[in-house]
Amino acid sequence: MRRRLGTLWRWATPDPEVSLENQFFQGLCVLGGLVAIFLVIPVNFYQHLDPWVNRIVLLFGVVALGLGWEARRGRYHKKALLLAFVACLDILWFPNGGSQGSIGLYYVIAALLLVLFHGGAFRWVGLGLLVANIVALHLAEAARPSLAVPFKSSVDRYLDLLTGYPISLLMSALILWVILGGFNRERARSRASLEALAESQARMKAIFDSTADFIWSVDAQAFRLLTFNSGLRDYFRDKRGLELRTGMPQEELFPPGEHAAFWVEAYRRALREGTYSAEYETSTRSHTMVITFNVLEHAGRSFGISAFGRDITENKRLERERKELEDQLRQVEKLESLGSLAGGVAHDMNNVLSAVMGLASTHGLRAEPGSTLARDMETVARACQRGGILVRGLLDFARKGLAEERALDLNALVREEVTLLERTTLQRVRLVVDLAEDLKPMVGDAAALTHALMNLCVNAVDAMPEGGTLTLRTWNGPEGALLLEVEDTGCGMPREVLDKALDPFFTTKPQGKGTGLGLSIVFATVKAHGGRLELHSEPGRGTRIRMLFPPLAANSREQEPEPPAALRAVCAPLHILVVDDDELIREAVVSVLDYLGHTTTVAAGGEEALAHLRAGLRPDKVILDMNMPGLDGAGTLAGLRGLAPTLPVILATGRLDQRAVAMADADPWVTLLAKPFRIDSLHNLLAQPGAEPSPDGSTALPEPEPA
Numbered sequence: 001m002r003r004r005l006g007t008l009w010r011w012a013t014p015d016p017e018v019s020l021e022n023q024f025f026q027g028l029c030v031l032g033g034l035v036a037i038f039l040v041i042p043v044n045f046y047q048h049l050d051p052w053v054n055r056i057v058l059l060f061g062v063v064a065l066g067l068g069w070e071a072r073r074g075r076y077h078k079k080a081l082l083l084a085f086v087a088c089l090d091i092l093w094f095p096n097g098g099s100q101g102s103i104g105l106y107y108v109i110a111a112l113l114l115v116l117f118h119g120g121a122f123r124w125v126g127l128g129l130l131v132a133n134i135v136a137l138h139l140a141e142a143a144r145p146s147l148a149v150p151f152k153s154s155v156d157r158y159l160d161l162l163t164g165y166p167i168s169l170l171m172s173a174l175i176l177w178v179i180l181g182g183f184n185r186e187r188a189r190s191r192a193s194l195e196a197l198a199e200s201q202a203r204m205k206a207i208f209d210s211t212a213d214f215i216w217s218v219d220a221q222a223f224r225l226l227t228f229n230s231g232l233r234d235y236f237r238d239k240r241g242l243e244l245r246t247g248m249p250q251e252e253l254f255p256p257g258e259h260a261a262f263w264v265e266a267y268r269r270a271l272r273e274g275t276y277s278a279e280y281e282t283s284t285r286s287h288t289m290v291i292t293f294n295v296l297e298h299a300g301r302s303f304g305i306s307a308f309g310r311d312i313t314e315n316k317r318l319e320r321e322r323k324e325l326e327d328q329l330r331q332v333e334k335l336e337s338l339g340s341l342a343g344g345v346a347h348d349m350n351n352v353l354s355a356v357m358g359l360a361s362t363h364g365l366r367a368e369p370g371s372t373l374a375r376d377m378e379t380v381a382r383a384c385q386r387g388g389i390l391v392r393g394l395l396d397f398a399r400k401g402l403a404e405e406r407a408l409d410l411n412a413l414v415r416e417e418v419t420l421l422e423r424t425t426l427q428r429v430r431l432v433v434d435l436a437e438d439l440k441p442m443v444g445d446a447a448a449l450t451h452a453l454m455n456l457c458v459n460a461v462d463a464m465p466e467g468g469t470l471t472l473r474t475w476n477g478p479e480g481a482l483l484l485e486v487e488d489t490g491c492g493m494p495r496e497v498l499d500k501a502l503d504p505f506f507t508t509k510p511q512g513k514g515t516g517l518g519l520s521i522v523f524a525t526v527k528a529h530g531g532r533l534e535l536h537s538e539p540g541r542g543t544r545i546r547m548l549f550p551p552l553a554a555n556s557r558e559q560e561p562e563p564p565a566a567l568r569a570v571c572a573p574l575h576i577l578v579v580d581d582d583e584l585i586r587e588a589v590v591s592v593l594d595y596l597g598h599t600t601t602v603a604a605g606g607e608e609a610l611a612h613l614r615a616g617l618r619p620d621k622v623i624l625d626m627n628m629p630g631l632d633g634a635g636t637l638a639g640l641r642g643l644a645p646t647l648p649v650i651l652a653t654g655r656l657d658q659r660a661v662a663m664a665d666a667d668p669w670v671t672l673l674a675k676p677f678r679i680d681s682l683h684n685l686l687a688q689p690g691a692e693p694s695p696d697g698s699t700a701l702p703e704p705e706p707a
Contacts, residue, residue, distance in 0.1 A: 023185075025076055025117060029068030032085075035167065036061035043163045053095050060088040078117040082126070086110050090133065098141045098148030100157065102164020107134055214289075214309035220302045223250050223267045232309075270295055270305050280309070287313045349387070350654025351580075353676035355588035357384035361679035362595045384676045407552055408446050410482055411435045414472050417453050421461075421470075429461055434473040441552045442482050444529045452525040456486040456545055459519070463490025463543060480551035487544040493537040501535060522547075571596070571687035574620035578602045579609040579636060580652070581628040589623060592679050596686070606631030610639045619647070621686065623673075626653035626660055634663060637670070650685050652677070 041054045041061075063084045067077050089106050096103045107130065114126045141148050151157040208215060209230040216228040225248040236242045242253075250263055266278060270293035277292045289309045296304035357380075364377030418433055460470050468489040477483045493501060501519050519535075522545075526533045530550050537543040576598050580586050583604075590600045601617060603609035605628055622640065626633035633651060640647055646669055653660050654675040664670045671685055 021117065022071065022076055025078055025081070026068055026071040028113075029064050029071055029081060032081075033061040033064030033068060036064065039167060043159070043167075050095060053092060056088060056091050060084060078113075082110065082113050082117070085113065086130065086133065090137065093137050094141070094147045095149050097151050097157065097160060099138060100148065100150070101160050102167075104134070105164050213311070215307070217296065217304050217306040218250075218267060219304050220271060220296075223264060223305070224248060225253065226304055266291070266293060267305050269293070271302060279312075287311055288316055289313075350675035351582045351585050353384045353387050354652075354654075355584045357381050357676040357678055358588045358592045358682070360384065362592050365679065366595070381678055385678075387676070405443055405445060407441050407443055408449075409439070410442055410449075410474055410484060410549070411439050413446060413449055413453065414474060414484070417450065417457060418472065420454075421457055428467045429464055430467075430469045432469060432471040434471065436475040438476065439474050440476055440480065440482060442529075442549050443552055444549070445525075448525045448528070452522040452547075453484070453486070455519070455522055460486060460488035460490065460543070463488055463492075468542075477548060482549045482551060484547045484549070485544065487542065489542040492539045492541050492543055494539050498535065498537050501537075571683060573597045573599070574686060575599045575601070575618075576686075577609060577612065577617065577619035577622045579606065579622060579628075580625040581605055582625070585625070589682075592682065596679070596683055598686070605629070606633070606636030606639065609636055610643065613640065613643045618644075621648045621650060623650045623652055626651055634659070637663065637667070641667075650682075 036057050040057050044054050044057065064081065067081050067084075070077060085106075089103060089110065093103050111127065111130055114123060114130065118126060151160065211229065212231055214229065214232040214235065216232050217226045218224060219226055225244065225246060227246070228244055233244050236244050236253075244253075254263060262280065270276065275292070275294050277290055280289045280291050281287070288311075290312050292308045294306045294308075295302050296306055360377045360380035364374050364381065367373040367377060414433070414435060418431065421431065457470065457472075464470070471485070471487040473483075473485040473487070475483050523533050526547050526549075532548045534546040534548070535543075536546075576593055578586055578589050578593070578600050579602075580589070581604055586602050586604070590602060593600050601612060601619060603612060607630065609622070609624075610631075624633050624636060624640075628636075631639070633653070637649060637651070640649065649667075649670050650673050651660060651664065651670055652673045652675055660672060664672050671688070673682065673685060
């Protein structure tokens with residue numbers, strides 16, 4: 001029973017989540033229905049009224065409770081309640097004694113419903129109609145008194161009056177209770193809302209002040225400061241010595257000459273165009289900010305402008321660095337493309353130089369020793385060697401580490417560079433060469449060292465546009481170290497430039513005049529040789545770069561000089577398989593081998609060479625080109641090993657890279673021959689053990705033919 005009463009109470013109690021007016025309507029529907037059913041009907045029984053009067057009251061009670069149920073579901077039929085109540089009163093007017101009864105008191109409640117739940121013109125029209133309705137009832141009763149059913153006794157009339165007043169008062173008290181309860185709940189809700197608003201404002205202020213960005217607002221008329229966060233307050237306090245306060249005009253924030261006009265125009269633009277962003281640079285040009293302006297509006301009226309400022313100085317710097325890195329990446333891609341191009345150029349040029357050198361060496365041997373032809377052919381051979389060195393220099397752009405390591409004379413490298421400089425860039429620069437005569441040998445990559453020395457000399461010449469002195473110096477240092485020094489009398493470098501001189505892509509030259517890789521390549525080359533680089537420079541006093549290299553190891557052999565062309569090595573006549581995709585090389589090598597007394601079989605590629613061996617060819621040795629289209633040297637060598645595991649192979653390549661060296665180290669029957677090559681170099685490799693002599697017996701290098 002208690003649970004049912006609790007359920008009924010919860011159903012009858014107005015929902016606190018709805019507005020006060022709707023709470024009152026909901027409660028009034030429920031209370032009006034309950035009073036009509038449980039109070040008015042019993043009183044009517046005591047008054048001995050006709051049964052159909054109670055039916056009308058019961059019908060109204062059911063309608064009122066139904067409207068209350070609808071209100072609980074969010075549907076408020078306020079006009080329906082008013083019309084049902086007035087219709088019920090009009091029907092009960094005459095059967096309830098007319099103006100002699102208490103029915104007229106209930107029209108006050110109808111007027112109250114009209115005033116509370118309706119507004120505007122409907123309220124006043126409704127009140128007029130309600131008054132007219134009451135007047136009409138009185139007129140009808142006065143015209144025909146018989147319409148009003150009199151009470152059966154004076155006791156019934158007094159009972160009607162005695163119950164009418166309490167019921168009206170009870171309804172008023174209940175309505176007042178609903179109103180007061182609604183007011184209390186509304187006040188509690190308002191208090192909770194205010195507390196939630198205060199908490200929300202505290203949270204927003206904490207967020208507002210915790211950001212490093214600047215946030216503020218100004219009014220829409222004079223652009224006076226309204227609100228600001230701690231970031232903006234601290235900035236003005238620390239940078240300008242100004243304490244911000246609400247209401248400050250723009251003239252105090254930004255004195256004349258400090259961009260005050262910018263801000264005024266920015267606020268005006270926001271009022272004209274709405275939200276927009278703009279960049280702002282401080283008067284000292286030390287910071288750049290992006291400012292976003294928004295118009296503050298309420299009820300269609302603009303009352304202020306808010307601004308959000310973010311310092312993008314660091315972002316700008318990172319953007320510049322990103323662009324520089326992208327430029328450097330494009331430069332690296334260009335250099336990688338140049339390296340790939342250099343590899344192809346080196347292969348083709350070495351083929352050409354090999355053909356020229358081979359034929360020049362052959363004709364030089366055929367000529368009379370000391371003759372003009374012999375000297376000319378020797379010059380051509382040396383020119384081809386020099387061309388090979390220059391071609392290998394192209395590969396330095398793409399090389400990682402040292403391409404080859406051998407014992408070498410550092411003084412000889414310096415002299416070659418001096419020869420090159422004398423022919424090119426030394427018209428305005430005086431060259432001083434100071435080379436130690438007893439300089440010890442070292443192990444290194446001659447091409448890489450030549451390229452590094454060339455970079456240093458070019459930088460030195462560029463640093464002396466008005467002329468000066470370039471000094472190249474070598475000497476033996478402590479603990480056997482070798483020192484190479486390049487010194488100029490140019491403009492020199494300040495400390496901030498000197499600190500970045502070895503950084504990749506750092507250059508002080510104009511756009512398009514340098515890559516910024518010169519000193520980086522020099523540094524990498526010295527490090528690859530196990531050495532150390534020392535850099536000294538002062539503005540106006542020139543630059544001195546010193547490279548220290550370790551000496552030749554005790555177990556290393558110095559580079560043996562190339563044998564002269566007149567060397568007579570003994571070599572049996574052999575059958576040589578020549579494998580090269582370049583027809584020029586094949587013809588030149590066949591001519592050289594024919595002069596040396598060997599027979600040849602030629603193949604234009606790896607597939608053709610393997611086909612010869614599968615067909616039964618058994619050569620004494622193979623001269624194999626490393627770089628060929630289709631089946632290259634490595635693939636051809638693998639196929640040869642499947643058919644002839646111990647067949648000696650001379651691997652000819654214009655680029656002695658790690659791949660070729662690894663192939664030679666892995667196979668004892670493989671030797672390397674660098675392009676371009678002289679006839680005596682090829683003859684010495686053919687004379688090395690590795691194949692049984694032919695039945696014809698051994699032969700020496702042929703004597704030169706008479707001129």
